[in-house]
Amino acid sequence: MPELPEVETVRRGLEKLILGKKISSIEVHYPKMIKTDLGEFRKEVPGQVIESIGRRGKYLLFYLTDKVLISHLRMEGKYFYYPDQIPERKHAHVFIRFEDGGTLVYEDVRKFGTMELLTPELLKSYFISKKLGPEPTKKDFDLLTFEKALKKSKKPIKTHLLDQTLVVGLGNIYVDEVLWRAKVHPAKSSQLITGKEARAIHEQTISVLEQAVDKGGSTIRTYTNAFGEDGTMQDFHQVYDKAGQACSRCGSIIEKIQLGGRGTHFCPRCQRRS
Known part of the structure; x- marks a missing residue:
């Protein structure tokens, strides 16, 4: 944050x-x-x-x-x-x-x-x-370029999305949300991401970040905007910080693991690794 x-x-x-x-x-x-x-x-x-x-x-x-x-x-x-x-x-x-x-x-x-x-x-x-990737917009974030970059890396997809080279702006919270919506396991190797999964991640990255901007960001602990106001995107999170709760999509219990030193939330049924 x-x-x-x-x-x-x-x-x-x-x-x-x-x-x-x-x-x-x-x-x-x-x-x-x-x-x-x-x-x-x-x-x-x-x-x-x-x-x-x-x-x-x-x-x-x-x-x-x-x-x-x-x-x-x-x-x-x-x-x-x-x-x-x-x-x-x-x-x-x-x-x-x-x-x-x-x-x-x-x-x-x-x-x-x-x-x-x-x-x-x-x-x-x-x-x-800084080796920054493109902005997460339909105009700048090219799907084909994204797919090609994934095939060149063995990094877990979450770690890869966090390093800002594929696309900018995703941090720990929104990567978890994007991967849940795309139904992709956060530890899956980038080079094993299928075309269908890449398209879903691409689409959900744009969608989640657009929604979060519209909601004024997420206030988890201390974040406020320039007017001292809280954001409301946290009210729309589906997986982040919901370990032990039921997945809103399938009812399975959300799990939390450590991946690359980051707390990572996912649904074991919706986001199967294989």
Whole structure:
């Protein structure tokens, strides 16, 4: 957490709150979070205007006057906007202050989140170096390319979907949901996925993530959007965090295993391995 739907929800919220604002100053209370030169970061950000806010996979992109601020929320990152007074926040690490008196605050309990400042022309090569797959849309996520990539890997399908090279945006929660809907066992080798299964995974990846964006993401523990509101996608989960409960499709008991170090939920009847 957060995965693509949560990041997209945050992006849309921030777009309503800070677009067009000019940055007057920036305070960094946890320097390790900044992955570019800290001195340059502190010098270059003030004076910039937030012209648009984008997203690539799970990365937030703040398009400034002549720079791009790349923010990865990792496990617990959150943004909050305060139009005037800022309350005492224990886990606030970056304060972006605007000329109109408002402040965008980045909070992160685990301090895993990162920020980087690039010139726009370096953005393409930056993401090429990350080896990110396509966005999970009908336009970008090509089925044939997906099937060919599966045949080249012996990784368990869940592990492969999590590594962001096949398609971006899937994390632990939504991979479990996609594979349940596609009726594919999470430990099945990628190269053994049939054409029918690949098409189902492809279709359900697009469908699940679209639904999750529509529902404002999933609030499992601490996730909230830019307005401090919970998402509701968790109300529509069919398998994630439901170990010991009956499968809504067949009535079998949902199981949980460890796969690649991740808790993994599946239905033993609907998602047979062989």
